[in-house]
Amino acid sequence: MWKTFYIKPNEIGILYHRSDFKKVLQPGTYTYFGRHWQVQTYDLNQPEVKIENLELLLRNHASELQEHLLIVRTAFNQAALVRLGQTWVSVTPNQLRAFWRGFIEVEAHFFNLEESLELPAEFVRQVRGMALSGIKRFHILEYEIGLLYVQNNFSRPLETGEYAFWSVDRDVSVRSFSRIIPNPELPLEEILVEQHPDFVANYCEIVQLQNQQVAIARYQGKVIAILPPTSRKLFWRGVEVEVIDISSDAKLPTRLVAELVSGLPEVLVLSRNYLHICEVPAQHIGLLYVNQEFQAQLPSGKHAWWLFGRSLRTEVFDLRYSTLEVSGQDILSKDKVPLRLNLTAGYRILDPLLAKNGLSDIPNYLYKELQFALRGAVGERTLDALLEDKGAIDSSIFEYIRQKTADYGIEIDSVGVKDIILPGEIKTILSKVVEAEKAAQANVIRRREETAATRSMLNTAKVMEDNPVALRLKELEVLERIAEKIEKIQVNGSLDSILTELIRINRS
Template identity: 35%
Template sequence: MSLFHTIRIKQHERGFWFRHGEFQGLVQPGEYTIWFWNRNRDRIEIVSTLTTKFEHPLADVLLARGDVRDALVIVDNADNERALVWRDGRLAHVLGPGRFAFWAVPYRLHVERFDVNTFTLSHPRLQAILGHGEASRWLDGVQVGQTETALLYRDGVLIDSLNPGLHVFWKGTGRVVWKAVDLREQVADVAGQEIITADKVSLRVNLVVTWQVADAVKAVAASADHGQALYREAQLVLRAAVGARTLDAMLSDKETVGAEVRDALARRAETLGLAVRGVGLRDIILPGDMKTLLNQVISAQKEAEANLIRRREETAQVRSQANTAKLLSDNPALLRLREMELLKDVLVSAKATFVFGPGDLAEQVRSLASVEK
């Protein structure tokens, strides 16, 4: 039986030397011989440095020794601190409060420490950090779309308005919530609202409102649902505009009504943090009996207009004939020419040959025409 016991510690290993259970020191790589009879007194515990994070039941005792601390990278985080540990350029650990130790070899370690009171985490490698398995315990993030903004609240207080992109913040700093706000132009159909006009006619009006969020902070603070609030305001404004007009005024000038509604609604929308881009009266729906009556009125109006046009044409025709008669009376030669044109029209279908002698040609033609008859 050998009187000695040999222990070999490889390059990627370290040894913890205990005597009678008390830690004596760190043992570096090499070969060590222990007297056989002392093997129960002296014990060397071998650990691998390939497991970067140093964990041991007696960690506090071991870290009290300078030689152990020199072989380790120690991260001691206060309650308001977090740390990222990079191993050979890759994220290895995300650390919360507490004391942590990592073997300094054989890997190249880099530690980044952060104060969570700054709340947000700005880092060139956010995607890599969020993809780590330990990140969800200490970090949270919000992805804001290209057409959105997001309002970030901590403990009920607005702390930031987030532009499009990825935003990451530390957990454990209060109750954090965020609300996304769509900045795109939207359309509200105010449909089927029944309104009574100034002349007591009941009708239904469909209104189209184009709008978008102009001030996200004001829009969220002013109403729980700014789209519904604008819809309600559009109903009130439309009712006021239509109720102040007669039916004829409504039908004859819808553009003016739309402009009045747009101006009034724009002022109210501004208090909601919204901007009205356009307003239009899409449909005006009358009751069935009112439609029949209105059609009769329109038919009567059109018939009266047609009669007026006919009277004007008859008057113009009579005036033209009177002017022609006066012109022929004042110009005998023109009268004779007109007579010849009329005789030509009378005889155009006659199949006969006439020879005229000397004398009044018109008298001869008239006599022939009377003979033909």
């Protein structure tokens, strides 16, 4: 019995007799006698061989199979890339794979994973855009730097470019950081400093501060970070760091106040948590307390201190003339008349330190003492005395409050009662008294004027009696007054008869 087998041009076959491998058949026609022959064909368009029991066949027929197959066997620490024409296939560790030779060009490249997980650059370019099992690709842009981590442990930095790494039996990751951000948040900076000094030396500026040191980091002349004592921080190279010793003097010099406090708003936001800032306006003075102890007086301007390791407190006092109103004080006079008074006092602080050390609340102290002085001055006088001489109240209060404030560095410039408000019924009584007094004064004046007028008339009559010319002038004056009140007057005869005729007219 004969059996004929046909192998197509794009195929290859393996001849078996009773399941035993005999040979590899190239394309063509083959005839064998016997019923137990069989042929397994494979499409060469699928270059990878899918042969059952490949391991067993290679053990017994390796030399013959290797003439037709590219055998790729990887150990536990090996991986491979197989080029199949223009395509690449990755082979991970502990694998056995085979590929047909001759139909397309095939070649294998092996990689020792214990030596390096990175693919050489020429392979990275050739496998670009292909999905390969067990390989991770990363692209670092021109403004970035990459940090390679294997099993979450830092391995090395990556410059700009394309990279590929085997990741079959371990985790490989890359964290990219922008070079144009000078203060990157690098993970586990302590580990980088202690275990990777070469990376730190080549790429970073390291800041490591002692207990009484602070640091200001600047990039291109702008403040980007302020570091407290005992801190450690990594910046990219190019960052300028100024370390400041604050053990003896925590106050910032003028140039740093201008930069950190009066400069850019974002810089003030950075420094606000680390500084105690006090602004003393013009005509004011400030007091500085460090750890609850007075240290110095502060002139007008902006002042700032580092907060670390100390308690700071500042108070600002106005040295200008100030007024204090004591309003609505209900007080009984000596004759039991209820009064309401409003008082104004002017003062200025001459010695802020003395005032602060002696008084916890200066305005409240002045208000209370002015109240006491006002009650004492009003309670010792009757209503009439108060109304007749309000200046006496002012003098009494001024002397009292001046003595009370002299020991606290406060100068009283003036004290004055603005208003004395009487109850309604007292106002009515006083109004009547004033009205009666004014009426009496008016009567006296009226009588005095009447007496003076009578005396004047008598003197005039005596003059006219002795002097006819004066009488004639008086007549003319009377005529003038009459002429002012009538539209027209006609005189007939002489002027001698005018007065006589007028008198006659008046009688009629």
